[in-house]
Amino acid sequence: MSILNEKKALIFGVANKRSIAWGIAKAMHREGATIALSYANQSLEKRVKPLSKEVEASFVEECDLTDDKAIENLFNKVQSNLGKIDILVHSVAFADRDDLNGPYHSTSRSGFQLAMDVSCFSFTSLVHHSLPHLNDDSSFLAMTYYGAEKAVPSYNVMGVAKAALEASVRYLAVDLGPKSHRVNAISAGPIRTLAAAGVSGFKSMHNKFAKTAPLKRNVTNDDVGNAAVYLCSNLASGVTGEIHYVDSGFNIVGISKTIKED
Numbered sequence: 001m002s003i004l005n006e007k008k009a010l011i012f013g014v015a016n017k018r019s020i021a022w023g024i025a026k027a028m029h030r031e032g033a034t035i036a037l038s039y040a041n042q043s044l045e046k047r048v049k050p051l052s053k054e055v056e057a058s059f060v061e062e063c064d065l066t067d068d069k070a071i072e073n074l075f076n077k078v079q080s081n082l083g084k085i086d087i088l089v090h091s092v093a094f095a096d097r098d099d100l101n102g103p104y105h106s107t108s109r110s111g112f113q114l115a116m117d118v119s120c121f122s123f124t125s126l127v128h129h130s131l132p133h134l135n136d137d138s139s140f141l142a143m144t145y146y147g148a149e150k151a152v153p154s155y156n157v158m159g160v161a162k163a164a165l166e167a168s169v170r171y172l173a174v175d176l177g178p179k180s181h182r183v184n185a186i187s188a189g190p191i192r193t194l195a196a197a198g199v200s201g202f203k204s205m206h207n208k209f210a211k212t213a214p215l216k217r218n219v220t221n222d223d224v225g226n227a228a229v230y231l232c233s234n235l236a237s238g239v240t241g242e243i244h245y246v247d248s249g250f251n252i253v254g255i256s257k258t259i260k261e262d
């Protein structure tokens with residue numbers, strides 16, 4: 001039996017094959033879910049449409065998540081094409097490159113607002129607008145990173161946005177719990193994607209990460225996809241408001257054995 005049989009999953013954030021959202025879409029499709037995809041803008045259409053065929057997604061629609069009207073229109077289309085959904089995945093983030101470099105205190109007001117809007121508020125707005133379009137016992141999933149809880153070089157405003165996103169997950173879990181809907185996030189280790197390329201020094205952090213993590217390797221978008229299947233399935237029926245690490249165990253390490261003494 002496939003774990004997500006008869007579930008419909010609406011997934012935001014596929015930009016290309018490296019996207020974490022793509023790992024999630026593949027894993028959910030493998031486990032029997034009907035997949036629907038939404039991408040940010042027209043320039044991504046030529047990449048996302050061919051990928052959608054691999055996961056048999058018939059619903060593939062553009063939606064800029066900074067625009068509430070666009071979100072409302074998207075859910076109207078979801079309703080008429082798919083009916084009610086069971087799973088919503090938010091795998092979306094954005095910050096100006098200039099704000100992912102240098103000291104955090106030099107973040108501009110507009111850069112702060114942009115990062116917060118795309119990377120945090122859009123999840124709350126999606127949850128809000130999706131409510132009339134959910135089956136019973138639905139599940140929401142957002143993507144976060146360790147930089148939400150510890151200061152990570154150059155992650156800067158994105159760390160602050162992820163901290164707010166993680167707090168949102170808890171508040172939304174309390175809001176939606178009485179309706180039996182669950183809200184969780186995965187805190188993924190570093191993965192080489194378009195979004196990650198914007199963080200100054202990412203490559204060196206990626207290399208150091210694998211040396212420090214207990215599993216001695218970096219995670220893949222398939223690792224994240226498999227955990228996403230569990231969190232959005234009935235197997236996780238008692239789990240909500242959680243930040244679940246898929247990071248080769250990096251977060252449990254205090255002092256790395258690989259650090260050489262002077």
Ligand SMILES: NC(=O)c1ccc[n+]([C@@H]2O[C@H](COP(=O)([O-])OP(=O)(O)OC[C@H]3O[C@@H](n4cnc5c(N)ncnc54)[C@H](O)[C@@H]3O)[C@@H](O)[C@H]2O)c1
Binds near residue numbers: 012020044
């Ligand atoms: N790659 C990593 O190391 C890593 C680690 C932990 C968490 N994450 C998180 O995973 C999520 C997915 O990122 P990724 O690494 O797969 O990179 P990615 O670049 O493949 O995905 C980011 C997605 O956000 C979308 N997006 C940006 N602005 C948008 C908007 N206004 N409306 C709609 N969509 C918009 C992009 O089009 C893209 O599809 C993000 O939340 C990211 O912060 C990434």
